[in-house]
Amino acid sequence: MNEISGPQTTVRDWLARRSYRAEQFPLERLVELRAGARGAEDDVPSVTVVLPAREVAATIGPILAALEPLRAAGVIDELVVIDAASADGTAETARAGGARVVQESEVLAEHGPARGKGDALWRSLAVTRGEIVVFLDSDTEGFDDRFLRGLLGPLLAEPEVAFVKGAFRRPFKLGDTTVPDGGGRVTELVARPLLNLHVPELAGFVQPLAGEFAGRRALLEQLSFPVGYGVEIATLIDSYRLVGLDALAQVDLGERQNRHQSLRALSSMAYAVMVAAERRIAGRDGAAAAREPGPLLLPFGGDLEVREVAMDERPALLRLRRDSAA
Numbered sequence: 017m018n019e020i021s022g023p024q025t026t027v028r029d030w031l032a033r034r035s036y037r038a039e040q041f042p043l044e045r046l047v048e049l050r051a052g053a054r055g056a057e058d059d060v061p062s063v064t065v066v067l068p069a070r071e072v073a074a075t076i077g078p079i080l081a082a083l084e085p086l087r088a089a090g091v092i093d094e095l096v097v098i099d100a101a102s103a104d105g106t107a108e109t110a111r112a113g114g115a116r117v118v119q120e121s122e123v124l125a126e127h128g129p130a131r132g133k134g135d136a137l138w139r140s141l142a143v144t145r146g147e148i149v150v151f152l153d154s155d156t157e158g159f160d161d162r163f164l165r166g167l168l169g170p171l172l173a174e175p176e177v178a179f180v181k182g183a184f185r186r187p188f189k190l191g192d193t194t195v196p197d198g199g200g201r202v203t204e205l206v207a208r209p210l211l212n213l214h215v216p217e218l219a220g221f222v223q224p225l226a227g228e229f230a231g232r233r234a235l236l237e238q239l240s241f242p243v244g245y246g247v248e249i250a251t252l253i254d255s256y257r258l259v260g261l262d263a264l265a266q267v268d269l270g271e272r273q274n275r276h277q278s279l280r281a282l283s284s285m286a287y288a289v290m291v292a293a294e295r296r297i298a299g300r301d302g303a304a305a306a307r308e309p310g311p312l313l314l315p316f317g318g319d320l321e322v323r324e325v326a327m328d329e330r331p332a333l334l335r336l337r338r339d340s341a342a
Contacts, residue, residue, distance in 0.1 A: 023216035026261070031220045034170075034177070034265040038162035041169025046091045049172040061232070062093045063168060064146025067154040068120075068136040070100035073109050079152070079159045080113030086161055087114070091168070097154070098123075098140045100130065118143055131326045133227075134247030138330040141236060148172075149236055153227035158271075166267035167230040178235045178263040179255040181221055182228035185271045200225070201279075206286045207249055207293070214297045215253055217261050224252055225289065228269065235259060237333040244326035245285040246292025253296045280314065284325045287312050291327045 052060050065083065069076055076097065086092050097110040097117045107117045120130035123139035130136055137151055148171050152163060163182065170177045203225045211218045218224065225248045239254045241247050256264060291309045314321040331339075 023219065026217055027220040030217075030261050030264075034262065035183075035220075036166065036170050036265060036267045038166030038169070038267055038269050041165045041173070043086065043089060043091070043161070043165065046086070046165060046168060046172060047089050050091055061147035061172070062145065063091065063148045063150065064094040064096065064144040065092050065150045065152060065164060066137065066140045066144065067097045067110075067115070067152050068100070068133050068140070069097050069102060069106050069110065069154040070133075071102045071104045071106060072154045073102070073104040073106045075157060075159070076106055076154050077109045077113055079154060079156065080110065080115055082159050082161050083164060084114065086164060092164075094144055094146050096140060096144055098136045098143075100136065127330070130243075131328065132244035132247075134241045134245070134250075135243035135326075135330060137247060138241035138243075138333070141233070141333055147233050148230060149233055150230040151227065163228055163269050166269045167228060170265045170267065171230060171232065174265070176263060177265045178259045179231040179251075179265070180229060181223065181252065181264070181266045182226040182269045183222035183266045184226070184228075184269045202282055202286050202289060206289050210249075210290065210293045214293070215256065218252060218256055221252065221266055222268075223266075224249055231255065240332050241330045242288065242292045243328050243330060245288035246327065249289050250292040250296065250329075253293065257296075283314060284312055284323060287325050288327055291325075292329075295329075 050060055050063075067076070067079065080095070083092065083095065087095060095115045097107070097115040098120050099107045099110070099117055100120055107119075110117050118140070120136040120139055123130075123143050130139060141149065148168065150164060150167050152167075156163070167180050167182060170180050200223065203223060207224045208219070211221070211224060227248060229248070229251070231251075235255060235258065236251075238258060239251050242250050252264075287309075309327055312323040312325050314323060
């Protein structure tokens with residue numbers, strides 16, 4: 017088998033085995049799984065849902081309302097909004113929707129203020145207890161409960177699955193015009209080529225940068241978390257290296273619509289994604305270590321805009337606990 021057909025066969029086999037649809041996991045099935053239909057009650061893992069939030073008062077209420085039936089049915093044990101000191105009423109709206117609200121910079125405060133979404137996710141693991149943790153973006157328009165049902169289903173139904181990514185179509189809205197599948201520009205121009213070049217076994221992931229993902233706590237607490245935009249690609253690559261491709265899955269969640277950014281703003285995201293991936297690629301098989309990144313330099317009006325991009329990483333919580341106990 018040649019070098020090209022090898023990864024193709026691996027990825028095709030994985031797609032056939034570990035691709036799911038949210039429709040496969042209606043509420044009734046999740047309730048059965050949580051009730052111990054597949055084994056003893058003690059074997060049913062507890063579930064935490066985390067929503068990192070920054071100025072999302074307009075969307076957090078509808079999202080929590082969509083999740084309420086799952087919580088009422090006992091599918092969700094813990095629902096936490098980890099807020100970035102939002103000034104638009106996000107925290108108040110989240111509390112009214114039944115979530116426990118935690119301010120991100122108050123968690124593990126000895127590490128300084130939180131510096132981005134990845135930092136918020138990392139800190140959320142320290143203040144939650146579920147054996148399965150589901151991360152959902154809080155700025156999604158048109159949210160419904162299939163997002164949670166889809167991510168949670170494979171982890172409840174398949175003990176071998178340890179990490180699940182959302183897959184979806186990303187329309188791009190520009191005024192009154194909508195371009196189907198026109199979103200996800202950083203995915204298509206940065207993340208997908210990087211994975212195909214360096215980790216082709218992960219080429220089957222439709223949305224490697226999806227903010228909707230879930231995992232078993234036992235795995236998540238072994239991962240380091242970039243503080244900013246690099247968290248999604250970093251957790252994907254590291255999970256693959258820790259547990260292997262067959263323990264990873266993806267779920268078709270339909271369509272997802274959230275806020276779009278300008279191309280210039282996306283430069284920062286793309287830079288953070290590249291740095292996080294490069295750190296995981298460099299050093300493998302004796303390759304040279306990655307160069308320590310500096311700020312992002314953007315030409316502007318005959319001069320340079322110097323943009324600081326958060327690219328630090330938080331250590332795995334398991335390692336942090338071991339170091340603290342030593």
